Amino acid sequence: MSQLEVNGLECVRxxxxxxxxxxxxxxxxxxxxxxxxxxxxxxxxxxxxCGLSLPENGDVLWNGExxxxxxxxxxxxxxxxxxxxxxxxxxxxxxxLHMNTALNVQREDVQSPKVLSRMGLTGLQDVQTRYLSxxxxxxxALSRLLTNRARLWILDEPFTSLDxxxxxxxxxxxxxxxxxGEMIVYTTHQAVEFTNTPxxxxxxxx
Amino acid sequence: MSHNSxxxxxxxxxxxxxxxIMRHRNDLINPITxxxxxxxxxxxxxxxxxxxxxxxxxxxxWVAALISTTMSMDAIFRSxxxxxxxxxxxxxxxxxxxxxxxxxxxxxxxxxxxxxxxAALLGTLLHLPLKAIWxxxxxxxxxxxxxxxxxxxxxxxxxxxxxxxxxLALLILPLYIPVLIFATAAVNNATLGLAFNGQLYFLAALLxxxxxxxxxATAASLRISMG
Numbered sequence: 001m002s003q004l005e006v007n008g009l010e011c012v013r014x015x016x017x018x019x020x021x022x023x024x025x026x027x028x029x030x031x032x033x034x035x036x037x038x039x040x041x042x043x044x045x046x047x048x049x050c051g052l053s054l055p056e057n058g059d060v061l062w063n064g065e066x067x068x069x070x071x072x073x074x075x076x077x078x079x080x081x082x083x084x085x086x087x088x089x090x091x092x093x094x095x096x097l098h099m100n101t102a103l104n105v106q107r108e109d110v111q112s113p114k115v116l117s118r119m120g121l122t123g124l125q126d127v128q129t130r131y132l133s134x135x136x137x138x139x140x141a142l143s144r145l146l147t148n149r150a151r152l153w154i155l156d157e158p159f160t161s162l163d164x165x166x167x168x169x170x171x172x173x174x175x176x177x178x179x180x181g182e183m184i185v186y187t188t189h190q191a192v193e194f195t196n197t198p199x200x201x202x203x204x205x206x
Numbered sequence: 207m208s209h210n211s212x213x214x215x216x217x218x219x220x221x222x223x224x225x226x227i228m229r230h231r232n233d234l235i236n237p238i239t240x241x242x243x244x245x246x247x248x249x250x251x252x253x254x255x256x257x258x259x260x261x262x263x264x265x266x267x268w269v270a271a272l273i274s275t276t277m278s279m280d281a282i283f284r285s286x287x288x289x290x291x292x293x294x295x296x297x298x299x300x301x302x303x304x305x306x307x308x309x310x311x312x313x314x315x316x317x318x319x320x321x322x323x324x325a326a327l328l329g330t331l332l333h334l335p336l337k338a339i340w341x342x343x344x345x346x347x348x349x350x351x352x353x354x355x356x357x358x359x360x361x362x363x364x365x366x367x368x369x370x371x372x373x374l375a376l377l378i379l380p381l382y383i384p385v386l387i388f389a390t391a392a393v394n395n396a397t398l399g400l401a402f403n404g405q406l407y408f409l410a411a412l413l414x415x416x417x418x419x420x421x422x423a424t425a426a427s428l429r430i431s432m433g
Contacts, residue, residue, distance in 0.1 A: 047432075050297060051297075052293055052296065052297070052432045052433065053432060053433035054433055072299050072301075073299075075297055075298060075299040076299040078297070079297075080293070080294075080297050082290050082293060083290070084288070084289055084290025084293075085289070085290055086289065086290035086291050086293065086294040087289065087290075087291070088222070088226070088286075088289060088291050089289065090225075090226050090229045090230065091222065091225065091226070095222070095225065098218065099218060099222055099291075100294070102214060102215045102217075102218030102219070103215055103218070103294060103295060103298035103300065103305075104298060104299070105299065128229075
C-alpha cells in the first residue's frame with residue numbers, strides 16, 4: 001500500500017504565510033482536490049508535494065519516508081503535470097512523447113498512435129507543438145496520464161484551456177486511474193463531475 | 207513495466223538538444239560568428255605587424271573564447287526552465303546529474319568544440335607559428351569544456367531570475383581566470399619554443415575536477431532555482 005502523508009506543512013512566499021499546519025494523507029485509489037482562491041498557495045503546495053520546492057516547516061512522507069531522502073524511488077512513482085506543460089515548442093508531438101518515454105517509467109503496451117487518438121491528436125504527430133493550440137498542447141501534456149506508470153499524479157489545473165470534450169476525456173481518464181488504485185491530487189477552478197468516484201477536498205484559506 | 211536505462215535517457219536528452227539547436231541555427235551560428243569577428247577586429251586595431259600580433263594572439267583568442275562562451279551559456283537551461291521541461295527532467299527518476307551532463311556536453315559540442323576548430327584559422331590570421339596553433343587548439347580542447355561546466359553552475363543558479371545577462375558574466379568570468387592563465391601561458395611558451403606541458407597538465411587537472419564536480423553542483427543549483 002502506498003501512501004502520501006503530509007505533516008504540519010507550512011509554506012511562506014515573499015514573507016507571507018500561505019498556509020501553515022496543513023495535515024492530510026492520500027491513500028491508494030483516492031482523489032484529492034485542492035481548493036482555494038487565487039494566490040492561496042495551491043501551486044506552491046503541489047510543487048512541495050512533488051519535491052520541487054521545500055516547505056518552510058513540516059514533512060511530505062511517501063510510505064512513511066520523507067520524500068527528500070528517497071527521491072529516486074519517489075520520482076519513479078510520481079508524475080507531475082504543472083502549469084507549464086513541460087512540452088517543448090520546437091519539437092514535434094511525437095518527439096515530445098519520445099522525450100517523456102525516455103525520462104519516465106512507462107506503462108506496458110503503450111503505443112503512441114493509440115495514445116494520440118485517445119487524446120484527439122491524431123494526424124498531428126509530426127507537427128511542431130508551437131503550431132498547436134493551447135488546448136492541444138494541454139492534451140499532449142496530459143497524455144502522460146496514459147503513458148506513464150505512476151502511483152501518484154499531481155495535476156495543476158489540468159482542465160485549463162481544454163474544450164468541453166477535452167475536459168470530459170480527462171475526467172474519465174482520471175476516474176480510470178483512480179479505479180486502478182492510483183492517487184490523484186489536483187487543483188481546479190472548474191466544476192468537475194466524477195460520476196462514481198468520491199472526491200476529497202482541502203481548502204487553503206488566505 | 208518498461209524501465210529505460212540511464213544511458214538511453216542521456217542519449218535522448220543529447221539527441222533532443224541537437225534537434226533543438228538544428229531548428230534554431232542562430233543559436234549555433236551567433237556565438238561562433240561573434241568569436242570570429244572579435245578576433246578579426248584586433249589586427250585592424252593593432253596594425254598588421256606580425257610580431258605584435260603573434261605576441262598577443264593567445265590572449266586575444268582566449269579572451270574572445272571566454273566572452274563568446276559566456277554569452278552563449280544562458281541558453282543552456284533558460285528555455286527548458288521556462289516551458290517546464292526542466293522540471294520534468296528533475297522529476298525523472300534518472301539522475302539529474304547525468305541528464306545535466308548530457309545537456310552540457312551538447313552545449314559544448316556546438317560552442318567550445320566549434321571554437322577549438324575555428325581557432326586554427328584565427329591563429330594563422332594572427333601569425334601564430336604552426337606548433338603554437340596546435341598547442342592553442344589543445345588548450346581550447348581542454349579548456350572550453352571547463353568553461354561550459356563551470357558556466358553551467360552559474361546559469362543554473364541564475365536561471366530563476368528574469369534577466370541574468372550581466373550578472374551571469376560577473377559570476378562566471380572571474381571563475382575562468384585560472385583557465386585563462388594556464389592556457390595563454392602554454393601557447394606563449396610554445397611560440398617561444400619553451401616547454402608547455404606543465405600548463406597543459408594543470409588544464410587537464412582542472413578539466414577532471416570540473417568534470418567530476420560541476421555536474422553535481424549544477425544539478426543541486428537547478429533544484430535550488432526550482433524552489
